[in-house]
Amino acid sequence: xxxxxxxxxxxxxxxxxxxxxxxxxxxxxxxxxxxxxxxxxxxxxxxxxxxxxxxxxxxxxxxxxxxxxxxxxxxxxxxxxxxxxxxxxxxxxxxxxxxxxxxxxxxxxxxxxxxxxxxxxxxxxxxxxxxxxxxxxxxxxxxxxxxxxxxxxxxxxxxxxxxxxxxxxxxxxxxxxxxxxxxxxxxxxxxxxxxxxxxxxxxxxxxxxxxxxxxxxxxxxxxxxxxxxxxxxxxxxxxxxxxxxxxxxxxxxxxxxxxxxxxxxxxxxxxxxxxxxxxxxxxxxxxxxxxxx
Amino acid sequence: xxxxxxxxxxxxxxxxxxxxxxxxxxxxxxxxxxxxxxxxxxxxxxxxxxxxxxxxxxxxxxxxxxxxxxxxxxxxxxxxxxxxxxxxxxxxxxxxxxxxxxxxxxxxxxxxxxxxxxxxxxxxxxxxxxxxxxxxxxxxxxxxxxxxxxxxxxxxxxxxxxxxxxxxxxxxxxxxxxxxxxxxxxxxxxxxxxxxxxxxxxxxxxxxxxxxxxxxxxxxxxxxxxxxxxxxxxxxxxxxxxxxxxxxxxxxxxxxxxxxxxxxxxxxxxxxxxxxxxxxxxxxxxxxxxxxx
Amino acid sequence: xxxxxxxxxxxxxxxxxxxxxxxxxxxxxxxxxxxxxxxxxxxxxxxxxxxxxxxxxxxxxxxxxxxxxxxxxxxxxxxxxxxxxxxxxxxxxxxxxxxxxxxxxxxxxxxxxxxxxxxxxxxxxxxxxxxxxxxxxxxxxxxxxxxxxxxxxxxxxxxxxxxxxxxxxxxxxxxxxxxxxxxxxxxxxxxxxxxxxxxxxxxxxxxxxxxxxxxxxxxxxxxxxxxxxxxxxxxxxxxxxxxxxxxxxxxxxxxxxxxxxxxxxxxxxxxxxxxxxxxxxxxxxxxxxxxxx
Numbered sequence: 001x002x003x004x005x006x007x008x009x010x011x012x013x014x015x016x017x018x019x020x021x022x023x024x025x026x027x028x029x030x031x032x033x034x035x036x037x038x039x040x041x042x043x044x045x046x047x048x049x050x051x052x053x054x055x056x057x058x059x060x061x062x063x064x065x066x067x068x069x070x071x072x073x074x075x076x077x078x079x080x081x082x083x084x085x086x087x088x089x090x091x092x093x094x095x096x097x098x099x100x101x102x103x104x105x106x107x108x109x110x111x112x113x114x115x116x117x118x119x120x121x122x123x124x125x126x127x128x129x130x131x132x133x134x135x136x137x138x139x140x141x142x143x144x145x146x147x148x149x150x151x152x153x154x155x156x157x158x159x160x161x162x163x164x165x166x167x168x169x170x171x172x173x174x175x176x177x178x179x180x181x182x183x184x185x186x187x188x189x190x191x192x193x194x195x196x197x198x199x200x201x202x203x204x205x206x207x208x209x210x211x212x213x214x215x216x217x218x219x220x221x222x223x224x225x226x227x228x229x230x231x232x233x234x235x236x237x238x239x240x241x242x243x244x245x246x247x248x249x250x251x252x253x254x255x256x257x258x259x260x261x262x263x264x265x266x267x268x269x270x271x272x273x274x275x276x277x278x279x280x281x282x283x284x285x286x287x288x289x290x291x292x293x
Numbered sequence: 294x295x296x297x298x299x300x301x302x303x304x305x306x307x308x309x310x311x312x313x314x315x316x317x318x319x320x321x322x323x324x325x326x327x328x329x330x331x332x333x334x335x336x337x338x339x340x341x342x343x344x345x346x347x348x349x350x351x352x353x354x355x356x357x358x359x360x361x362x363x364x365x366x367x368x369x370x371x372x373x374x375x376x377x378x379x380x381x382x383x384x385x386x387x388x389x390x391x392x393x394x395x396x397x398x399x400x401x402x403x404x405x406x407x408x409x410x411x412x413x414x415x416x417x418x419x420x421x422x423x424x425x426x427x428x429x430x431x432x433x434x435x436x437x438x439x440x441x442x443x444x445x446x447x448x449x450x451x452x453x454x455x456x457x458x459x460x461x462x463x464x465x466x467x468x469x470x471x472x473x474x475x476x477x478x479x480x481x482x483x484x485x486x487x488x489x490x491x492x493x494x495x496x497x498x499x500x501x502x503x504x505x506x507x508x509x510x511x512x513x514x515x516x517x518x519x520x521x522x523x524x525x526x527x528x529x530x531x532x533x534x535x536x537x538x539x540x541x542x543x544x545x546x547x548x549x550x551x552x553x554x555x556x557x558x559x560x561x562x563x564x565x566x567x568x569x570x571x572x573x574x575x576x577x578x579x580x581x582x583x584x585x586x
Numbered sequence: 587x588x589x590x591x592x593x594x595x596x597x598x599x600x601x602x603x604x605x606x607x608x609x610x611x612x613x614x615x616x617x618x619x620x621x622x623x624x625x626x627x628x629x630x631x632x633x634x635x636x637x638x639x640x641x642x643x644x645x646x647x648x649x650x651x652x653x654x655x656x657x658x659x660x661x662x663x664x665x666x667x668x669x670x671x672x673x674x675x676x677x678x679x680x681x682x683x684x685x686x687x688x689x690x691x692x693x694x695x696x697x698x699x700x701x702x703x704x705x706x707x708x709x710x711x712x713x714x715x716x717x718x719x720x721x722x723x724x725x726x727x728x729x730x731x732x733x734x735x736x737x738x739x740x741x742x743x744x745x746x747x748x749x750x751x752x753x754x755x756x757x758x759x760x761x762x763x764x765x766x767x768x769x770x771x772x773x774x775x776x777x778x779x780x781x782x783x784x785x786x787x788x789x790x791x792x793x794x795x796x797x798x799x800x801x802x803x804x805x806x807x808x809x810x811x812x813x814x815x816x817x818x819x820x821x822x823x824x825x826x827x828x829x830x831x832x833x834x835x836x837x838x839x840x841x842x843x844x845x846x847x848x849x850x851x852x853x854x855x856x857x858x859x860x861x862x863x864x865x866x867x868x869x870x871x872x873x874x875x876x877x878x879x
Contacts, residue, residue, distance in 0.1 A: 159836065
């Protein structure tokens with residue numbers, strides 16, 4: 001099944017179900033879980049057996065936030081350091097910055113951003129702090145009526161993380177993002193729906209099945225290479241200052257796909273039959289990745 | 294009237310009606326149409342006889358997408374090349390990249406982006422593939438009840454184009470854009486309205502007249518220079534990483550317009566009379582264009 | 587109370603009420619008011635006695651726009667100059683550009699953007715031209731039923747200012763922003779609500795009290811440093827082309843706050859008591875400001 005301690009990684013016919021699996025601790029977040037989630041998203045991105053991903057939590061909670069029960073710095077940070085913006089901008093990061101400063105939630109968010117497969121969230125219960133922010137890089141979020149979402153960083157005197165100051169305004173707009181961060185309230189599923197954080201609210205017993213049905217519908221009869229490029233092109237190009245950046249990437253996207261799965265797709269269209277795509281996301285066209293690390 | 298083969302270019306009292314005119318082929322898109330549309334937008338941008346543009350399709354369809362009935366590479370691409378991001382980023386493009394790689398839809402989209410006149414779409418029927426993406430750089434899209442919109446690239450194994458990965462998320466948001474691209478469904482007019490792709494849905498017999506009325510209302514009693522600057526400032530500045538970029542351009546915008554049509558505008562306001570603006574979009578202030586090619 | 591001529595600056599228990607105070611001139615905007623508003627926002631940003639800001643107008647109007655009753659260039663510009671984009675991009679600006687070209691509304695908007703305290707608008711009446719655009723960098727706008735908002739620049743032949751071509755599309759979307767600028771109409775409070783310009787419409791007698799209640803609720807029981815960082819991180823990071831920019835800043839945000847108010851916050855959370863934050867926005871962590879002027 002899986003070689004992870006804090007999550008389950010289960011593939012069924014192209015769908016990866018990723019389950020946060022510390023139910024007795026409300027799936028609270030640890031440094032170990034951070035590393036396992038980042039690894040799981042990277043693995044899913046390159047594994048052709050995975051076409052789409054559904055993420056949920058075992059038991060009552062989705063993820064109740066950072067596990068604050070440990071000793072020392074609650075966030076695992078090395079308080080002897082005095083890091084600067086220059087330190088954070090020097091990639092690859094120096095080892096002590098990587099291990100003692102770098103936000104673990106952000107590492108997961110960037111792995112999700114880079115992922116070549118669509119990600120659907122099935123938020124089954126409390127999703128608080130990192131439990132809330134780790135859902136933002138997903139393509140679609142579904143919530144059960146028992147879901148609760150809270151960007152609670154302000155309550156404990158810290159700041160948002162997991163790239164949420166980039167993702168949240170793109171999902172709910174700048175003003176609502178600011179207010180959600182200031183207020184740090186725990187939202188009900190209905191409130192999360194109203195503010196635009198989740199796509200729909202479902203009965204708890206239907207949540208995961210609906211999420212899987214939706215997830216499969218996104219990739220059915222599609223080219224894995226086409227889906228991967230669409231995800232990366234949309235996420236990356238839409239944030240560029242000028243549409244010409246999109247034009248340059250899109251030109252290569254059509255150029256290369258039209259010679260692979262596109263040939264079969266056009267033939268199938270003209271012959272009025274189903275297409276049989278053979279491309280693999282593990283073999284992306286040569287211009288990918290177009291943004292250098 | 295016009296010297297185009299695939300489109301009509303008709304000016305009536307400041308309004309350019311641009312009509313895709315291959316009704317027997319559902320106005321399907323060809324390399325010739327691409328060149329003519331790009332030329333038409335560029336011409337309209339610099340022609341003072343054009344104040345505003347309405348785009349529609351002749352016959353039943355708006356544009357049924359790329360004409361896939363030809364021989365060889367369905368998209369007119371030179372399959373002997375192996376283009377890179379470096380090739381695409383080297384402007385001006387080398388001739389073989391320009392003719393054998395560059396996305397023609399994107400060339401039109403960039404001409405629309407650069408256009409100094411507002412553009413209103415009157416989507417009268419099927420708008421599929423490039424037929425859908427070519428509407429995204431318009432200022433406003435109206436649809437008839439018979440309109441159908443589909444970003445169908447995923448169905449034939451290729452990727453979106455015409456700068457749509459830049460424009461679509463700006464219109465409907467990042468999540469809906471991703472889902473529209475993944476699903477590649479054909480939306481009814483009502484569905485397009487619901488997702489935010491079109492501003493309103495009209496009876497087929499009212500569509501073009503309503504679009505013309507709306508288009509004229511955008512520029513009536515306005516300075517052509519002011520309208521042109523507003524369009525360019527809003528499109529360009531809103532995508533910049535810091536508001537200071539807007540501040541720099543806006544300072545020059547007010548500086549120069551306040552000495553031309555702005556003088557007449559303030560005088561007319563103080564004298565409580567209609568303004569008589571004499572500026573021309575063919576004579577933009579000296580700081581335009583502020584973004585270098 | 588205050589040493590300003592055109593505005594009032596009144597602090598009550600952490601809340602700064604900033605009042606445009608030229609009621610006999612409909613609070614119309616002058617060069618003097620521009621300087622005083624910029625100074626007031628900068629002062630509030632660094633004054634620990636201010637936790638949150640409410641802005642309103644004295645008398646019937648909020649701000650009826652630029653005072654056009656003066657002699658010479660109505661906008662106070664030096665018409666002997668021929669400024670270029672290069673001039674505007676050379677910071678610090680040369681003195682004659684600063685005084686004779688630079689948009690005063692934009693100076694205020696940038697001071698509001700840089701402000702470390704949330705800003706709530708209480709739009710009590712006409713907010714026209716700069717009176718409308720000066721509300722856009724606020725976190726939240728409330729309107730009385732008597733409010734009227736108009737981006738009327740097009741009516742007098744000039745272009746929008748006060749960084750509104752950056753802010754307005756972020757608030758109402760690209761298409762609505764373009765149409766608001768083209769039309770240059772005066773919107774009723776209900777129309778402003780419908781287009782997403784204001785958060786809610788209140789009875790005139792309730793407006794300022796509701797705005798103050800809302801403003802206080804944003805910062806109550808919060809760390810001033812945390813609120814300041816959240817505001818700056820959300821405004822700045824969300825406009826960056828890649829989420830890694832957010833990741834770098836957020837890593838430092840959590841790193842430094844977790845060692846100051848975050849320690850108290852976590853302790854209070856674990857001890858199930860109210861937190862007693864002692865941080866001050868006048869003493870921001872060493873990585874702030876992370877964007878160089």
